[in-house]
Amino acid sequence: MSSLNLYKGENTLQPLKGRRDTFGLEEAEEWIRKLFGEREKKVVLGIYGAPNAGKTTLANRIAMDCNVEPKGVVSEIPHETREVIKIENLNLNINGKNLQLTILDTPGLATKISHLEFIKYGLSESEAIQRTKEALKGITKAIESMDEIDAAITVIDSTKMPYEQINIIIIGTLEAKRKPTIIVANKIDLPEAKPELVKKFYPNHQVVPISALTGQNIEKLYKILTEII
Numbered sequence: 488m489s490s491l492n493l494y495k496g497e498n499t500l501q502p503l504k505g506r507r508d509t510f511g512l513e514e515a516e517e518w519i520r521k522l523f524g525e526r527e528k529k530v531v532l533g534i535y536g537a538p539n540a541g542k543t544t545l546a547n548r549i550a551m552d553c554n555v556e557p558k559g560v561v562s563e564i565p566h567e568t569r570e571v572i573k574i575e576n577l578n579l580n581i582n583g584k585n586l587q588l589t590i591l592d593t594p595g596l597a598t599k600i601s602h603l604e605f606i607k608y609g610l611s612e613s614e615a616i617q618r619t620k621e622a623l624k625g626i627t628k629a630i631e632s633m634d635e636i637d638a639a640i641t642v643i644d645s646t647k648m649p650y651e652q653i654n655i656i657i658i659g660t661l662e663a664k665r666k667p668t669i670i671v672a673n674k675i676d677l678p679e680a681k682p683e684l685v686k687k688f689y690p691n692h693q694v695v696p697i698s699a700l701t702g703q704n705i706e707k708l709y710k711i712l713t714e715i716i
């Protein structure tokens with residue numbers, strides 16, 4: 488840094504006055520940003536979507552791809568994730584760029600939750616009622632977490648109809664909060680997946696078809712993340 492001749496004297500924070508041939512503090516910051524800023528970014532990324540869309544599977548995959556222990560529990564029973572799970576210090580290196588990510592794996596968002604749904608999966612009535620209460624709180628926590636993030640991934644299960652109300656609410660809420668989102672059309676490993684329908688329904692968004700389970704096309708998602716964040 489000393490070769491930059493930033494300051495008068497050694498290690499003092501006094502910008503030189505009246506000498507236009509040397510760097511001022513602002514110019515130096517700009518210079519450093521130009522050199523390193525585009526290569527290294529710290530970003531909080533929230534993952535949102537309906538229950539069972541594959542949010543936790545995706546969060547865990549990103550963690551594993553960054554050699555970090557996955558944290559979330561994946562389950563076929565909806566509303567398994569009922570707290571926001573934060574995975575910090577993830578370093579994603581793509582095409583010479585380094586993204587330093589904190590991921591928020593969030594509880595599933597839904598327009599209705601019934602305890603009867605959980606009973607179908609074999610939970611007792613009291614367990615089902617407790618899970619319903621926690622799932623409702625989880626929805627509030629997921630929405631609140633949107634204020635903490637820099638950008639989002641909205642996960643849509645591409646074996647289901649993409650225009651479900653909840654997806655529209657999620658994307659609309661992120662837009663209202665001015666948070667950019669990529670849409671992931673997940674579960675493309677399944678024969679009934681129709682990621683093209685997701686693309687058709689959200690023409691103004693980047694839609695990336697992936698399988699969070701098998702990792703299919705995940706590199707494409709990482710590449711787009713480094714481009715838009």
Ligand SMILES: Nc1nc2c(ncn2[C@@H]2O[C@H](COP(=O)(O)OP(=O)(O)O)[C@@H](O)[C@H]2O)c(=O)[nH]1
Nearest residue numbers: 539540541542543544561562563674698699700
């Ligand atoms: N076939 C397939 N199943 C997936 C994929 N992603 C998640 N799942 C399954 O979908 C269910 C819900 O996954 P989970 O990650 O817990 O969803 P979340 O509720 O959105 O966090 C689990 O049974 C997962 O194994 C995928 O890409 N392909």
Ligand SMILES: [Mg+2]
Nearest residue numbers: 542543567568
């Ligand atoms: Mg989950």
